[in-house]
Amino acid sequence: MHFGFSAAELTLRDQVRDFVRREVRPLEQRIEEEGVIPEHLLRRMRELGLFGLSIPAAYGGLELPLVAEILVLEEIATTNLCLRTRITTNSGIGAMGLVYEGSEELKRAYLPKLARGEAIASLALTEPNAGSDAAAIQTRAVDDGDAYVLNGQKIWVSNGPHASYYTILAKTNPAAGNRGMTAFFVERQTPGLDLGPVDRLMGLRGAATCELRLHDCRVPKRNVIGEVNKGFRVAMRALDKGRLGMAAGGLGAAGRLQESCREYAAAQAGKRAGNGAGFGVRGRRGRLAELLAANETEIYALRLLLYTTAARMGRGERCSTEASMAKFFGTEVVNRVADRAVDFFGILGLQADGAAASLVERMYRDTRIMRIYDGSAEIQRLIVARALLAG
Ligand SMILES: Cc1cc2nc3c(=O)[nH]c(=O)nc-3n(C[C@H](O)[C@H](O)[C@H](O)COP(=O)(O)OP(=O)(O)OC[C@H]3O[C@@H](n4cnc5c(N)ncnc54)[C@H](O)[C@@H]3O)c2cc1C
Numbered sequence: 098m099h100f101g102f103s104a105a106e107l108t109l110r111d112q113v114r115d116f117v118r119r120e121v122r123p124l125e126q127r128i129e130e131e132g133v134i135p136e137h138l139l140r141r142m143r144e145l146g147l148f149g150l151s152i153p154a155a156y157g158g159l160e161l162p163l164v165a166e167i168l169v170l171e172e173i174a175t176t177n178l179c180l181r182t183r184i185t186t187n188s189g190i191g192a193m194g195l196v197y198e199g200s201e202e203l204k205r206a207y208l209p210k211l212a213r214g215e216a217i218a219s220l221a222l223t224e225p226n227a228g229s230d231a232a233a234i235q236t237r238a239v240d241d242g243d244a245y246v247l248n249g250q251k252i253w254v255s256n257g258p259h260a261s262y263y264t265i266l267a268k269t270n271p272a273a274g275n276r277g278m279t280a281f282f283v284e285r286q287t288p289g290l291d292l293g294p295v296d297r298l299m300g301l302r303g304a305a306t307c308e309l310r311l312h313d314c315r316v317p318k319r320n321v322i323g324e325v326n327k328g329f330r331v332a333m334r335a336l337d338k339g340r341l342g343m344a345a346g347g348l349g350a351a352g353r354l355q356e357s358c359r360e361y362a363a364a365q366a367g368k369r370a371g372n373g374a375g376f377g378v379r380g381r382r383g384r385l386a387e388l389l390a391a392n393e394t395e396i397y398a399l400r401l402l403l404y405t406t407a408a409r410m411g412r413g414e415r416c417s418t419e420a421s422m423a424k425f426f427g428t429e430v431v432n433r434v435a436d437r438a439v440d441f442f443g444i445l446g447l448q449a450d451g452a453a454a455s456l457v458e459r460m461y462r463d464t465r466i467m468r469i470y471d472g473s474a475e476i477q478r479l480i481v482a483r484a485l486l487a488g
Contacts, residue, residue, distance in 0.1 A: 100408050106165040109145070113172040116141060125177040129459055132302040134183060142184070142214060147173070149212030150188045151338070152196060156208035158188065163338070163411030164404055167345045174349025175356075178463045179303030181349070185342040186256040186304075187211055190471070191218030193335035194264045194280050198323030203282055207262060216261035218282075221251035221309050222332055229476045231266070231332065232275035236311060238267035245269070245281065245321070247289070247314040253470070257307035258295055261285050264335070265309070265316075266328050273326065280328035282320045289314030300462030333417075339471045340420040341410065344403045344427030346467060348396065350460050351434040355392045357456055358441045362389065388437040395430045402426060418484040425477035428467040435461040 102110075121138060128134055142148065150166045152158025161169070174181045192211050195203055195218075210216040227233035236249025247267050254263065263283045270277030283290060293308030323331050362385055406419040438457045439446035446457040468474045 100164050100404055102165055102168065106161065106168065109159075109161075109165075110168050110172060112145060113147070113169050116145060117172055117176045121176045121180065126455060126459070128177045128179065128303045132305070134177075134180060134303050138180075139183075139214070142180070146212075147184050148187050148214030148217075150184065152188055152192060152208050152212040156204055157212035158208070159212075162408075163341070164407040167341060167403060167407040170342055170345035171349040171352070174346040175353040177303060178346060178350060178460070178467075179301050181342070181346045182255055182301060182304035183217070183259070185339060185346075186219050186260075187214070187217045189342050190220040190335045190339040191256075191260065191262070191264055193338055194220075194322045194331040195282060197334050198280075198327075198331050199282065200319065202319060203322070207282065211262075217256055217259045218262040218264060219254050219256050219260040220332070220335065221254045221257070221263045221265045223253050224250055225252060229473060232278070232329065234266060234268060234278065235271075236265070236267040237271065238269050238279055238281065238316070240269070241315070244315040244317050245279070247281065247283075247311040247316055249311050251309040251311070253296065253306045254309055255304060255306050255470075257292060257309060258305045263290075263309065264322065264331075265311070266332055267311075269325055269328075275329040277326055278328040278332075279325050280322040280331040281316045282322055283314070283316050287314055287316065298466065300459070300464075300466050336471060337417050337420045338410070340424035340477070341403065341407050343467055343471050344399070344423035347427030347431035347464065348399050348403055350464055351392065351396050351399070351431040354431075354434050354438045354457065354460055355389070355396060358385075358389060358392065358438055361442060385441060388441050392434045392437055395433065399423075399427050399430045418481055421472070421477035421480040424472065425468075425474040425481075428464070429474060431460075431464045432468060435464050 120141060124135060146159045149158030150161050150169060154160040170181055170185065173184060195207060211218055222231055224234050224236060226235060236247060238245040238247050247265065249267060251265065262285065265281045265283050266278055267281065268277050269279040289312045291310045293310065295305045295307050403423045406416050406423050410416040439461060442457055449455055449458050
């Protein structure tokens with residue numbers, strides 16, 4: 098597959114691969130147990146520029162073409178998946194509204210810190226009564242002189258506890274549905290903004306989510322992202338890109354699981370991985386061969402869908418439908434690969450402690466969550482179907 102990666106992009110991919118294999122993988126289980134990414138790894142991620150993958154160079158980011166960004170995210174997703182989430186919340190859904198539609202003043206004030214990873218930005222859209230149906234949000238923003246006053250509640254804000262800034266969606270014209278929503282870039286220290294405790298989830302333990310409570314929170318008008326009442330578009334553009342980042346997460350994790358199945362098969366056969374030697378076609382081995390082949394085929398199809406869509410979207414083509422396909426296909430492929438990995442390893446694939454296969458157990462839980470957030474698989478299918486039926 099040739100997607101025209103430059104030498105610099107391939108070098109970055111190799112550096113990230115090296116970083117993940119040498120420095121992160123030895124700690125991935127510790128990250129799971131402690132729910133924290135060690136500070137020295139975050140420092141290395143900053144040095145590699147990983148927090149500014151999609152932030153323009155004018156503001157200190159790497160400004161990678163989208164398909165090259167996907168290549169890097171795929172590498173990151175071969176280890177504990179909370180690292181991918183930390184990056185894509187920041188240079189992805191939390192910051193992209195600002196990149197796409199923020200004023201020059203806002204960009205200059207905030208993007209350099211985000212690009213350097215000195216600060217994290219999160220996206221706060223979901224509410225107790227508005228998940229898939231984002232237009233149903235009830236958080237209100239009322240015009241009051243030089244500011245808007247925000248009241249409401251946001252939940253499941255990824256990296257919320259680590260963030261310094263939040264892109265918050267609120268209704269400025271409640272009667273107008275998704276045409277009455279505005280996006281605000283809000284500093285964490287703003288009076289009236291409070292954080293709830295960290296949520297406990299079945300997986301993604303190092304990617305803390307939390308609630309945001311807004312009580313008479315005054316946000317200066319200059320912190321409106323784009324136009325008033327056009328916030329839905331801001332959020333959807335950021336989420337479209339986020340969907341490809343999620344599919345890259347699925348691709349990277351599926352690749353890692355497959356690698357681990359192959360290593361296990363090779364060790365069992367006492368042969369080198371890759372040449373199929375000693376890996377017969379009958380009985381138990383035949384079953385394992387079937388699982389490997391099914392994984393490989395789906396991973397290949399996912400890579401084609403994802404890279405092609407990223408290359409097209411990066412050229413400015415509208416690819417919302419394909420982004421939705423990549424999101425649901427990518428997260429379902431990785432779930433099937435994780436499920437087959439459990440079959441492959443048998444009891445070892447269910448063990449959380451010590452065993453080499455604890456990777457399977459962790460990724461099985463982490464990747465299940467990926468089918469829900471950034472728009473569930475069902476919602477992605479609806480988007481694809483609507484586009485088809487619209488002709
Ligand atoms: C780990 C994690 C991180 C998250 N991070 C963020 C974040 O950073 N910012 C943020 O704003 N939100 C975040 N979310 C929230 C996430 O985006 C929502 O959970 C998601 O949009 C689904 O909403 P819901 O959970 O309320 O499910 P619901 O909308 O209540 O849906 C429940 C089920 O019904 C299905 N369903 C709903 N509507 C339809 C329909 N019309 N047709 C068919 N099926 C339907 C859904 O697919 C789902 O299976 C996060 C969630 C998780 C788990």
